[in-house]
Amino acid sequence: MNKPPVHAVAPEPWVVRFATQIPPGQRVLDLACGHGRHTHFFLERGHPVTAVDIDLSRLAKRPAHPRLEAIEADLEHGPWPLEQRRFAAVVVTNYLWRPILPNIVASVEDGGALLYETFARGQERFGKPTNPAFLLEPGELLEAVRGQLIVHAYEHGEFPVPNGCRAVRQRLYARRAST
Numbered sequence: 001m002n003k004p005p006v007h008a009v010a011p012e013p014w015v016v017r018f019a020t021q022i023p024p025g026q027r028v029l030d031l032a033c034g035h036g037r038h039t040h041f042f043l044e045r046g047h048p049v050t051a052v053d054i055d056l057s058r059l060a061k062r063p064a065h066p067r068l069e070a071i072e073a074d075l076e077h078g079p080w081p082l083e084q085r086r087f088a089a090v091v092v093t094n095y096l097w098r099p100i101l102p103n104i105v106a107s108v109e110d111g112g113a114l115l116y117e118t119f120a121r122g123q124e125r126f127g128k129p130t131n132p133a134f135l136l137e138p139g140e141l142l143e144a145v146r147g148q149l150i151v152h153a154y155e156h157g158e159f160p161v162p163n164g165c166r167a168v169r170q171r172l173y174a175r176r177a178s179t
């Protein structure tokens with residue numbers, strides 16, 4: 001069996017940085033989970049995790065876990081698969097489909113957190129993705145959560161990436177106030 005590439009295994013430093021802020025034992029949503037590097041990172045931290053992707057075959061290469069709920073769904077052409085569900089943390093990395101940004105924000109429970117990081121405008125200079133549909137505009141994540149979540153950390157800029165190159169990324173850590 002082929003091993004997933006290193007970048008598909010190690011969690012994003014942005015996610016690691018704020019993971020301690022997610023209450024132990026609370027459910028995490030890993031949206032567009034891919035190989036499941038964040039799914040397994042949070043499972044290993046003791047969280048129940050809901051992992052969603054259009055293709056769960058890569059996640060399925062890892063051993064099954066009793067606290068894992070895996071949902072195969074097309075987030076771009078099907079209904080939102082998590083209607084009425086709320087999570088203590090919603091994690092989205094390296095994925096953007098603008099029409100569901102409101103669903104993503106709404107999935108954060110009271111007192112919960114959104115951790116989002118993906119490529120942003122300016123990335124075209126370094127390589128893929130170059131399609132503006134997959135690149136966040138400056139401040140776009142701030143706009144997506146405005147009036148709903150409280151922003152604790154936000155960055156947009158050129159950062160080193162594991163392959164030794166640089167990439168333009170935008171990242172956000174925001175929380176919904178507790179009621």
Ligand SMILES: C[S@@+](CC[C@H](N)C(=O)[O-])C[C@H]1O[C@@H](n2cnc3c(N)ncnc32)[C@H](O)[C@@H]1O
Nearest residue numbers: 032033034053054055073074075076093094095
């Ligand atoms: C670049 S990977 C990121 C994976 C993971 N979040 C990470 O950072 O390691 C993008 C993921 O989005 C998923 N994806 C693409 N289109 C999708 C869709 N329409 N519905 C659900 N997932 C989709 C892909 O299957 C892939 O796993």
